[in-house]
Amino acid sequence: MSSEGYPFLKGHGTENDFVLLPDPDGTVHGALDPDRVRALCDRRAGIGGDGVLRIIRAAAIGEPGAGQDAEWFMDYRNSDGSVSEMCGNGVRVFGRHLAQRGLVDPARPVPVATRAGVKVLTFADGAVDGEITVDMGGPTVLGETKVSVGDRAWPALHVDMGNPHAVAFVDDLADAGLLLDPPAHDPAVYPHGVNVEFVVRRGPGHVALRVHERGSGETRSCGTGACAVMVATALADGAARDTAYRIDLPGGTLRITWTGDDRILMTGPAVVVAEGRTSL
Ligand SMILES: N[C@@H](CCC[C@H](N)C(=O)O)C(=O)O
Numbered sequence: 001m002s003s004e005g006y007p008f009l010k011g012h013g014t015e016n017d018f019v020l021l022p023d024p025d026g027t028v029h030g031a032l033d034p035d036r037v038r039a040l041c042d043r044r045a046g047i048g049g050d051g052v053l054r055i056i057r058a059a060a061i062g063e064p065g066a067g068q069d070a071e072w073f074m075d076y077r078n079s080d081g082s083v084s085e086m087c088g089n090g091v092r093v094f095g096r097h098l099a100q101r102g103l104v105d106p107a108r109p110v111p112v113a114t115r116a117g118v119k120v121l122t123f124a125d126g127a128v129d130g131e132i133t134v135d136m137g138g139p140t141v142l143g144e145t146k147v148s149v150g151d152r153a154w155p156a157l158h159v160d161m162g163n164p165h166a167v168a169f170v171d172d173l174a175d176a177g178l179l180l181d182p183p184a185h186d187p188a189v190y191p192h193g194v195n196v197e198f199v200v201r202r203g204p205g206h207v208a209l210r211v212h213e214r215g216s217g218e219t220r221s222c223g224t225g226a227c228a229v230m231v232a233t234a235l236a237d238g239a240a241r242d243t244a245y246r247i248d249l250p251g252g253t254l255r256i257t258w259t260g261d262d263r264i265l266m267t268g269p270a271v272v273v274a275e276g277r278t279s280l
Contacts, residue, residue, distance in 0.1 A: 014220065015220035027060075032075070038080060053076055059071075084115070086161065095112060099128045106127060109121065119136060119137070139231045145185065146185075150177060154170060158190075159228035162224065164195065175198070197222070206245065226249060242258070
């Protein structure tokens, strides 16, 4: 393909995988229409991914409030082409790419603008390849709801991490079945759809989950979902603040802390595994 097409990278955080599209000044991809996102994320005919991260300067995205406190904006799209407010694994991969390209200094906090506000990234030891902690801001707990798969239903906690989540505790992760379709939910509670997490306890301060993501189906990991699960578990444990949990996902482990001043800190890996050019 040599000089044809445009540049892309492929990366993942705990196997939640993304196609990265560098478009610093917003001149390469225009509005990035849903058909192109679907083509890029297609696992047989495309590059494959749970979503697309467009890497664009906040000043170039043209969304309200985007350019105020961060140079870079994470323009996130689900694999079905829909737009989402936030992606917790994606923002670490986004930061990794910026650091590897020398576009930010990993020795300093790195603010990244998203549709859910500015998230600040910290690189362990200030190293380009260090584990990344994201200050996700405060969670919003919106009460009890219900989700179901087939004829099985569970109570769930509605937690907003900038994007919507329903957290359901189950006896066994297999109880959710194959998760080929979105779990049923109350459309009055989630008019724009929902990410659903199924959780089991593994021990003190330790849970495991499966997730069905809005716009992407079942994925190997969801960073915002892990944060929502941590919040639901900590509340259930009566241990809401100044507490940390280990969250196991099919694709790896995240560490989530709820600080005394109501911020959720998510720590985990992020890797870029390939780059090239594509005409998709
Ligand atoms: N995988 C992401 C969340 C991506 C967006 C989500 N599917 C939505 O539509 O809200 C994460 O790591 O947080």
